[in-house]
């Protein structure tokens with residue numbers, strides 16, 4: 474039994490005492506956080522709190538100056554290629570697509586990097602297009618010509634093609650109307666439950682994000698100030714106090 478999460482399985486990802494920054498300026502200060510296996514954890518916090526930095530550290534795109542990172546109970550030093558091989562997918566904030574290529578080719582490249590071919594690649598593509606059916610509407614259009622929200626969908630769709638066991642999602646609601654964000658999260662939530670995926674979701678759009686999450690963690694100035702279930706933050710005033 475894990476002392477922090479109360480779960481029998483080790484957390485999908487966990488950081489202990491993680492400290493990091495940029496050019497001598499500390500951005501994360503002795504941070505502790507666990508993403509329980511098979512759960513959606515929503516990480517919120519004001520602009521500049523260090524949420525994106527944490528995701529970058531977890532995927533090996535930035536380095537910690539102190540602390541440890543654990544993948545399914547094992548201490549690791551993340552590197553993007555090794556994390557991808559471990560079934561971790563990272564969808565950065567913004568538009569993580571190849572703008573000059575049609576959506577279809579954006580998918581083809583993701584299938585190629587996940588070493589998926591033939592019938593298996595087709596089945597995976599169908600699975601993702603069933604989860605995010607609106608992608609079919611712009612399947613042959615160049616990704617760079619799509620709206621921010623449509624590009625966000627393509628970016629998440631590409632990540633789902635590899636059927637990640639852990640998904641790191643940085644502000645997927647950016648550029649999306651609240652209703653569109655709900656339409657995006659609901660099928661992802663269903664797939665997450667079906668595949669027992671663990672998702673770390675960084676979001677500002679708390680209402681919609683909490684509805685799709687099992688747990689919520691709140692960061693302030695590089696520190697974790699709250700970790701609990703969304704219902705604990707249903708008191709709006711309490712949540713606002715934290716920002």
Ligand SMILES: Nc1ncnc2c1ncn2[C@@H]1O[C@H](COP(=O)(O)OP(=O)(O)OP(=O)(O)O)[C@@H](O)[C@H]1O
Pocket residue numbers: 495500518519520521522523524525526527
């Ligand atoms: N590459 C970088 N070089 C220098 N400083 C950086 C860099 N990336 C982020 N920072 C700084 O680190 C701090 C934390 O940034 P980070 O992007 O992790 O916060 P965030 O919580 O994700 O914010 P937001 O919600 O605005 O995306 C900010 O003060 C930011 O300016």
